[in-house]
Amino acid sequence: MVVRVKICGLKDPVQIAAAADAGAAYVGFVFFQKSPRNVDIEKARTLALKVPPGVAKVALTVNADDLLLDHMLSEIPLDMLQLHGSETPDRVSEVKARYGLPVMKAIGIADVKDLPLIDSYGAVADQLLVDAKPPKGAKLPGGNGLAFDWRLVKREYWPCPWMLAGGLTPKNVAEAVRMTGAQQVDVSSGVETSPGQKDVEMIREFVATAKGVLLDEVPSLRQL
Numbered sequence: 001m002v003v004r005v006k007i008c009g010l011k012d013p014v015q016i017a018a019a020a021d022a023g024a025a026y027v028g029f030v031f032f033q034k035s036p037r038n039v040d041i042e043k044a045r046t047l048a049l050k051v052p053p054g055v056a057k058v059a060l061t062v063n064a065d066d067l068l069l070d071h072m073l074s075e076i077p078l079d080m081l082q083l084h085g086s087e088t089p090d091r092v093s094e095v096k097a098r099y100g101l102p103v104m105k106a107i108g109i110a111d112v113k114d115l116p117l118i119d120s121y122g123a124v125a126d127q128l129l130v131d132a133k134p135p136k137g138a139k140l141p142g143g144n145g146l147a148f149d150w151r152l153v154k155r156e157y158w159p160c161p162w163m164l165a166g167g168l169t170p171k172n173v174a175e176a177v178r179m180t181g182a183q184q185v186d187v188s189s190g191v192e193t194s195p196g197q198k199d200v201e202m203i204r205e206f207v208a209t210a211k212g213v214l215l216d217e218v219p220s221l222r223q224l
Helices: 013-022 041-048 066-075 089-099 116-122 173-180 200-211
Strands: 004-008 026-031 056-061 080-083 103-109 127-132 162-164 184-187 192-194
Touching: 004 013, 004 056, 004 200, 013 026, 013 200, 026 041, 041 066, 056 066, 066 089, 080 089, 089 103, 089 116, 103 116, 116 127, 127 184, 162 173, 173 184, 173 200
Parallel strands: 004 026, 004 184, 026 056, 056 080, 080 103, 103 127, 127 162, 162 184
Antiparallel strands: none
16 A cells, blocks of 8 residues: 655646656645745646646635635636635535535644544545644644644544645655554645745655555554
């Protein structure tokens, strides 16, 4: 069993090619104007059309309304919606029903008090992205390069497939997978030389390292 990798916040065709060639299972486009990784709908359409078959195209949105989602999905061939704001479980269900696409909900984790959110959202989302909770006053809901205590999710079982995120880099992703048993990982800032500037060599190294962890040898695997 091989770890599936998502490279998020891609902004140009070279990055798309690097992620796909390296073996990433997902590529992510950010639709949040405050982010240095933000792309507009026209650019995202151009990028999405360059993604090879078999690689899932994910749109990261933050508290997006139906007007934005309608416009986005009318223009861009997407495979999944990632809700990375304060969307409620009811809103997750609404988005799934309205658009008929798989929905991944991001959950920010800082300590054990945040863990019940995983069960609440896991009952309605198709996948969860278990991320580091942004610090108070942070401008971005994710992509801050922060990790959380991976021991919080060690040997835990979630109600739906999940993906580990938050502060992952080519240097620590193998340790994170071995500690948590995560079968999917997400990276954005961890493969950048500066905010929003992806490095293709770091992308290749991250994917190769993550996929090089033999999950069959990791004890107590969680559900994919």
